[in-house]
Amino acid sequence: MTLPLVFSPEVAEARANGAAIVALESTIITHGMPWPQNVETARRVEAEVRAHDAVPATIAIMGGKIHIGLTDAELESLGQAKGVAKLSRADLAACLAQGGIGATTVAATMICAHLAGIEVFATGGIGGVHRGAETSFDISADLPELAATPVTVVAAGAKAILDLPKTLEYLETAGVPVIAFGQTAFPAFWSRDSGLTAPLRMDDAATIAAAHRLRGRLGLPGGQLVANPIPAEAEIPRDEIGPVIEHALAEAAAQAISAKSVTPFLLQRIFELTEGRSLTSNIALVLNNARLGAAIARALAAA
Numbered sequence: 001m002t003l004p005l006v007f008s009p010e011v012a013e014a015r016a017n018g019a020a021i022v023a024l025e026s027t028i029i030t031h032g033m034p035w036p037q038n039v040e041t042a043r044r045v046e047a048e049v050r051a052h053d054a055v056p057a058t059i060a061i062m063g064g065k066i067h068i069g070l071t072d073a074e075l076e077s078l079g080q081a082k083g084v085a086k087l088s089r090a091d092l093a094a095c096l097a098q099g100g101i102g103a104t105t106v107a108a109t110m111i112c113a114h115l116a117g118i119e120v121f122a123t124g125g126i127g128g129v130h131r132g133a134e135t136s137f138d139i140s141a142d143l144p145e146l147a148a149t150p151v152t153v154v155a156a157g158a159k160a161i162l163d164l165p166k167t168l169e170y171l172e173t174a175g176v177p178v179i180a181f182g183q184t185a186f187p188a189f190w191s192r193d194s195g196l197t198a199p200l201r202m203d204d205a206a207t208i209a210a211a212h213r214l215r216g217r218l219g220l221p222g223g224q225l226v227a228n229p230i231p232a233e234a235e236i237p238r239d240e241i242g243p244v245i246e247h248a249l250a251e252a253a254a255q256a257i258s259a260k261s262v263t264p265f266l267l268q269r270i271f272e273l274t275e276g277r278s279l280t281s282n283i284a285l286v287l288n289n290a291r292l293g294a295a296i297a298r299a300l301a302a303a
Contacts, residue, residue, distance in 0.1 A: 003115055004096055008069030011057045015117070020054035020297035022290065023068075023113035023121040023151070029058075029075070030084040030103040031264060032124075033279070039079035041283055043072075048287050049122070052294035059112045061087060061095050061102035068116045078103070086260065088141045106153065107145035110223065114149050119212065119300055121153050122293030124286045125189040126225065128158040128167030130262065131249065138259070139170065147174035147222040152212045154293040156285040157187040157194060157227045160238075161245055161266045164194050172199065177215075177224045179208060181292060187229040190281045191238040198227055205292065209299035228292050234284035236277060244273045 007015065014021050024045060029038045046056035057069040060078055067074065078084070078101075085095050085102035089111060095102040104112060106126050113121050127140025140162075146153065158167045168186065171178050180186055180198030188194035202208050208226055215224070229235075248269040257265050270278045 004065045005116055006065045006067050007116070008057070008067070008071055008074075010055055011069030014055035018301060020294065020301040021057050021118050021120070022049045022054050022293040022297050023109055023116075023118045024049075024056055024058040024290075025106060025109040025121070025123050026058055026060040026078060026103040027086055027105050028124065028286070029079050030081065031086055032267075035079050039076055041286075042075055042079070044283070045286055045290050048290040049294050052291050052298075054294035054297045056290075057113070057116070057118055059104050059109050061085075061092070061100065061104070063101075064096055064099040066096070066112050066115070068112065068118070089145060090141065106142040106155075107140075110145050110149045110151045110153065113151050119151060120293050120297040121151050122286075122289040123153065123155050124282055124289070125157060125159040126153065126155045127263070128162040128164070129170055131161075131163045133163060133166060136258070138262070143167070143170050143174065143176075146171065146176045146225055149223055150216060150221070151223040152208065152226060152296060153223055154226045154228055154289045154296065156189050156230050156289060158189070159263070160188040160190055160194070160241060161249070161263065161270075164188060164196055168196060168199070171225065174222070175220070176222055177211065179211070179224060179226050181208075181226055181228045183229060185229075187227050188238060189285065190230065190236040190241050190278060192229040192232065192235050193238060195238065205295035206299045208296050209303060212296075212300065213303060226292065226296070228285075228289050230281060230285040231288050234281050236274065236281055241270075241274075241278075244270055247273060
C-alpha cells in the first residue's frame with residue numbers, strides 16, 4: 001500500500017537534490033498560540049531554517065494525507081482551522097482513515113518524518129513524565145517514540161512543568177541518548193539549567209550527526225534527544241519560573257484537570273502569570289532549535 005504522503009514543492013525539490021531538511025511539528029500552530037500569531041511564528045521558524053541553509057518541512061494531517069511541508073496557503077488555512085485534532089501515535093492512523101485534519105505532536109512528527117526519510121526534527125520541548133506519575137501513570141508518548149523511531153530531535157530539554165528527574169530516568173532506561181549542546185547541565189525549557197546533569201555533552205553539529213549515523217550502523221533502535229539551551233538573553237531563570245510553575249500546578253490540581261488537558265492549561269496559566277514573558281521565551285527557544293536543527297541536517301546531508 002502506498003503511504004499517504006504529500007510533499008510540498010519545496011520539500012520535493014530538496015529531496016530530489018539531497019538537500020538538508022528539518023521537520024517541524026504543527027501543534028505549535030493549532031494548539032500553542034492564537035491566530036495570527038501562530039502563523040506568524042511558524043513562518044519565522046521556517047524562515048530561520050532556510051536562513052541556515054536547510055529546508056523546513058512542517059508536518060500536518062489534512063484531507064486524509066500526511067503533508068510533509070506546507071505551502072503558505074496551507075499554513076494559513078491550518079492556522080485558522082477549528083476542531084483540529086492533536087495527534088500522537090495512538091490516533092494518527094485513525095485521523096487519516098477518517099479524512100480529518102490533525103496537528104502532529106513530537107511523537108507523531110517523528111513517525112511522519114521517518115516515513116518521509118527526514119532524520120532531524122526541531123521543536124520547542126518534548127513531553128515527559130508528569131509530576132505525580134507514580135499514581136496517575138501520566139507519561140508522554142514522546143518518550144517511547146524517542147526509543148523507537150530513528151530521528152534526532154532538537155529541543156530545549158523537556159517542558160519544565162514535568163518531573164525532569166523521572167523523565168531522564170525513563171530515557172536512560174529506554175536507551176535514548178540525551179545530549180546537552182554546549183554545556184553539561186540539562187536545560188529546562190525556559191531555563192538554561194534544570195539543576196540536573198545531562199548524560200552526554202556535545203559541542204558541535206557534526207559530532208551529533210556522526211552519532212546519529214553510528215546508531216543506525218550499530219543497529220540501535222530509536223533516535224537522539226539534543227537538549228539545546230535557550231539563549232541566555234531570553235531565558236527565565238529556574239529560581240524565577242519555579243514558583244510560577246508550582247502555582248499553576250496547584251491550580252490544575254484544585255480544578256481536577258488531567259490527561260491531555262494538563263499541559264495546555266499549565267502553559268496558558270504560566271503565560272498569564274508571567275504576563276506573556278513565557279511565550280516570548282518559547283518563541284526564542286524554538287528559533288534557536290531551528291538553527292541547530294539546520295546545522296545537524298546539513299552535516300547529515302554532507303555525510
